[in-house]
Amino acid sequence: MIALEIQAYNNKQTTVDQKICEILATTISSELVEAESKIWHAHPVWFLNGNPIVGYSKQKTGLRLMFWSGASFEDEKLNVIGAKFKDASVFYTKIEEVNINDLKRWLKKSKEIQWDYKNIVKRKGKLERLL
Template identity: 70%
Template sequence: MNLDVQAYNNSQSAEVQLICNLLAEQISFHLPEAESKIWHAHPVWFLEDNPIVGYSKQKPGIRLMFWSGKSFEEDKLNVLGGKFEDASIFYNSADEINSTDLKNWLQKAKAIQWDYKNIVKRKGVLERLK
């Protein structure tokens, strides 16, 4: 695991650490070609410099966010905004993580991508890559 991601996980409380470690392990396992790093203070995985998936600690729990998740058309993923293509799910316990769902979402994250890498260059306009 990326040392910066591990440091982020280690800085969390015990239960949150379990959630973060499990997510990081599963993301790295199912997206071995993805580069992980701390981006905007949170762990994020990238494919060809395009953000794909990441998580962050928020009041409702650990938010697992897929940058193109709205296009996955998954009922369990919440679409919070309307401007971008992101969708997420919150976890408060490692037991809440369904490994089958997570695997499916990670496969979709690889197959369905919107171009966030060039969003600034396109003045906020997203284009679908895959």
Template identity: 60%
Template sequence: MNKEIQEYNDSQNPEDKKICTILSSEIDAFLSEAESKIWHRHPVWFLDGNPVAGYSKLKDSVRLLFWSGQSFDEPELQNEGSFKAAEARYTSSDQINLQDLKRWLDKARNIQWDYKNIVKRKGVLIRLK
């Protein structure tokens, strides 16, 4: 696991640390070809330089974010922001459904919008996959 991500996980309270540890382990295992790093102070995984999945500690929960998640057609994911992102929020590690998570990660690999070039395209997203 990326050392900075481990430090991020370790800095959380005990329950949030469990959530973060499960998420990082599963994302690392499923997206083994992805680059992972702390980006904008949160763990994020990239495929070919494009952010696809990450999580962050919010005031009341841990948010799992998929940059292209609105295109996944998954009712358990809630729309986030004005682009194509969708999220799931957890307050307890036993809320994480590993089957759902693996299905979402598979979709994160296979359904992508081009966030890497969003600034160059002046906020316009194009579908990559």
């Protein structure tokens, strides 16, 4: 089930982006049933034990789906931008670009491979891998 605040975020998007948001939110919520979801830093994010796992946001180049630990997934379809953090993203501009099999594979990896963003401030910016 999609949280009301996430549904409200989705409803504010263009018609095309609403469809992309809907499929992302529905798939993420069904695959990460144990996750808490909320609007965090102005966009939808799912957390496992307080650690951010996946989220999406509207950007100039399209709808960005980001996995906080995605760089460690070693998946060529995910773009790794920086070296300091372990995030990786994919951008969508059309509903047809969303590959459910890829999304489910990444969500499975997001449960298995996590970096501890929850305690990054306490560790003065140093990330540690969670087991």
